[in-house]
Amino acid sequence: MNTPTNLKYSKTDEWVNVDGNIATIGISDYAQDQLSDIVFVEIVVAVGDTVKPGDTLASLESVKAAADVNCPVSGKVVEINEALAQTPEVVNSDPYGKAWMVKVELANTSELETLMDASSYEKYCAERSH
Amino acid sequence: MFIPHTDPERAEMLQAIGVESLEELFKDVPEAYRYPKLNLPPALSEMEAMAQVTSLSQANEHARELICFLGAGAYNHYIPAAVDMLLRRGEFYTAYTPYQPEISQGTLQAIFEYQSLITALTGMDISNASHYDGATATAEAGVMAYHYFRGKRNKILIPPSVNPQYRATLKTYLAGYESLNIVGDEAEVDPLSTPDYLLNQLDNNTALVIVQYPDFFGRIFDYTALAKAVHEVGALVAVVVNPLSLGLLKPPGQFGADIVVGEGQPLGIPLSFGGPYLGIFATRSEYAHKISGRLVGETVDVAGNRGYVLTLTAREQHIKREKATSNICTNQGLMALASAIYLSLLGKSGLRKVAELCYQKAHYAAEEIGAIPGYSLCVNAPFFHEFVVCCPRDVAEVNEHLLEHGILGGYDLGRDYHSLKNHMLIAVTEMNTREEIDLLCEALQEVSHD
Amino acid sequence: MTEPTIYELSSPGRLGVRYPDPDVPLTPLPTEFVRDSLPLPELSEPDVIRHFTRLSTFNYNVDKGLYPLGSCTMKYNPKVNEEAARLPGFALTHPLQPEETVQGNLALMYELQEWLKEISGFAGVSLQPAAGAQGEFTGVMIIRAYHKARGDTKRTKILIPDSAHGTNPATSAMSGYQVVNLPTDSNGNVDLNALKNVLDDQIAGLMLTNPNTLGLFDVNVVEVNRMVHEAGGLVYGDGANLNALLGITRPGDLGFDIMHFNLHKTFSTPHGGGGPGSGPVAVAKHLVDFLPGPIVDIIEEGTEEEPPLYGFCMPSKSIGRVKSFFGHFGMMVRAYVYISMHGPEGLRNIAEHAVLNANYLLARLRNTYKIPYDRICMHEFVAEGRWEDAPGIRALDIAKRLIDYDFHPPTNYFPLIVHEALMIEPTETENKQTLDRFAEALIKIAQEAHQSPELLKEAPHNTPVRRLDEVKAAKELVLCCWIPEN
Structure with missing residues (x-):
């Protein structure tokens, strides 16, 4: 399992990469592995939408499972990855790169403190793998 | 009969389980409620049971003894013998949903072909494996549109010229979505309005407009302009069809339908007192992930051979659970098979021929009935095989008289529309001969005088 | 073994059923509403009968054998x-x-x-x-x-x-x-x-x-x-x-x-x-x-x-x-x-024998398969389709291998609270000999899972098609056959 140390992670398996006041959001390697082959990605927010923690950002479907991508932060959507609809498989092959989903302009940076760092997230995943 | 156990076998099995008696297996059931005395008639042999239902069936009069001019959503068509011969194959009717594709290719390919035939007929890109009937397929169109707009658009427009039972079902299905309004069919709207009256009710809050083609009164309208206006406000159009009419008529895909639903019963399914029938549901490929119900897709096996599987299953209730938009599990498998066989047998020219026969005979009947003093055709629009006749007397009385002549008269529209008292909806199919139509006219003539 | 689609079998000009000509004077068709083409296939009646008959032989069904699909009650369907x-x-x-x-x-x-x-x-x-x-x-x-x-x-x-x-x-x-x-x-x-x-x-x-x-x-x-x-x-x-x-x-x-x-x-x-x-x-x-x-x-x-x-x-x-x-x-x-045809006693007989059959199978399988909630069951029971000493074997593999033994597999992956669930419901209409053969097949498969797991992984072996690519089906969505333009 790949868990880059420069990212923050949520309990629902999203990763957040903060650059200035812009948070880029996707799903973790652990999550894509659990879902197996992703066949459908639908981003359900649009540029300009205001989002808060817990809001649904995207819906994912694999052959055997379905999952929502939840927003870990609050703010305003500034960019979405439209290419994903055509290439859902990159969620499996490149979850931290090409499979970024939404960029949010942060409204409240203190929310980031509630997220896990890479080592706590790895521990959290290991606990669930029984 | 159906339980094969002999006494020694039963004893051996109980011993293997480690219990003394069958009763011991039910110790978890609260004793106070165990073994109720059921007040049911004693068991009949197969011979007696068959005699009993035969006698019940003979207490009915049916559409082959009577001359049938009744339609209104269920139609008396000829079903070629080959259809039922194939449906009676245990390989089809005693199988279940094709969960194990390697041993269900028969069902899967048949559904795949059903989906193909429905797309060909409707002019749409994709079809699902079917819903329960025309009414629930219409309701599912409403559910799909509501979710497509994520609940942000709260209006569904539907005119009174859509089958009353479909409108009622739609309302039941959507009753849980408290913010949603279904408008357009209020009691004060003239049921015979043309669809243009919907135009001024369209707005940015409209999710879906549902129209019928031919409509409940048999009329054919060109919905091109309506569809264009609906799309301009960003909403979807669903068209309820009689699939058999599409043997002759332009498919709704050509005038901008986003969803086509309909009752598949005319395609080789017996009247059977209202069911089981077949719910057709077709749409454009961009909505593939938004539709409910089973879908069969083509793929290959590990050896590279073509095969079929249930696909996009992550949309469905067994995976999405409370996030699924519909709870449907099964489709109407055997009925979809019946219609696929029917369409394969009739094919390109046969279906056109049946549709034309319906059209021609219905127009002859309308012409003749319109000429009877006291009767008039009150609709001035092109129609397919059903039309509205204004009668000189209460429809129930007219029908009573027709029944005395062995004729099953048309549908009493006053049952659903208070402004259409004395209006009868007459359906004519390929089954009605000229002689029968003439007989109908004679009998109608008798009720006109007095 | 594959069967062409109904469109691939079509040959222009063939007809499966003929209808009489109209016996009424003709009315002109409403030309503005008439479709220009109707892309349906063209076949004779024997073509259609053979096509669907061949398709039917690709199906497993209750008339053929045991169909122990848990929660579905696949009992015999009386012909009357x-x-x-x-x-x-x-x-x-x-x-x-x-x-x-x-x-x-x-x-x-x-x-x-x-x-x-x-x-x-x-x-x-x-x-x-x-x-x-x-x-x-x-x-x-x-x-x-x-x-x-x-x-x-x-x-x-x-x-x-x-x-x-x-x-x-x-x-x-x-x-x-x-x-x-x-x-x-x-x-x-x-x-x-x-x-x-x-x-x-x-x-x-x-x-x-x-x-x-x-x-x-x-x-x-x-x-x-x-x-x-x-x-x-x-x-x-x-x-x-x-x-x-x-x-x-x-x-x-x-x-x-x-x-x-x-x-x-x-x-x-x-x-x-x-x-x-x-x-x-x-x-x-x-x-x-x-x-x-x-x-x-x-x-x-x-x-x-x-x-x-x-x-x-x-x-x-x-x-x-x-x-x-x-x-x-x-x-x-x-x-x-x-x-x-059943009456009050007959109905009770149904339930009793459905429960007897399920408990009998449970008794025969208990030592081979883990039963997570092990007590007297009703008409069905849930076993786990996995063993710690047979790594990589999943319920799905057991299900597919059962097909090689000519049985329909049980329901798998449900209920969700059991890992690798195999949910088995024999129904009352199965006789003891069939249940014994089924139990023996499952016991044999458990041995195979430990000794020659590839037999399970590659199963089924003798079906019209082998394991199918579900990812391809979902990604490259093909939901209808090729249909000619006209």
């Missing part, structure tokens, strides 16, 4: 049912005929309503719902209408045990309710403490399957129902597993308020390759006015010489109509014949 449903007096009646011309149909429906009430211990039945899932939807909409009619608008949540079928939560959401999950205790019953903690005045009801999807009769069922009632909620019983209870106990007596039947499971109407089903709904006395309609009632009592006059009526506070007409009448005829 098929004859009965096709009697012209049934098959050729129009649903909108005057009621006096269909008294036979109405009498049959009325009696079936009465029998289902008697079997289940409820006060009212509507035969309208088309399938189990629609019966569930009907039941939850009745719960909703009941609370609404009392002016109780706080109740926005439905409780659902974690072992429940996916339709339960989907139904609740469809009906506008929030779903609250309820855990199962270590014996496989509803966890009473957890239930106590979540019950409040926001709970509209509980959806409970009993026997549950583990095949176990919930020993606390009466207490569970009492607790929900005390909190002001209603209890919906999922009747999917009624086969185990026929003549054994009545859900209405146990305190359930609503239940649906699956005529296609319990009452032997065929599954048809995935429908049509039939899902009548029964309710207790306080809910009869909410049933969907129309339903059949006696309009005029009969006399010694004359049968009663039957007619349709709409319950006064009905949730409305859930489909066209009155339900799947053809399925009602089949269920009617089935019940009339």
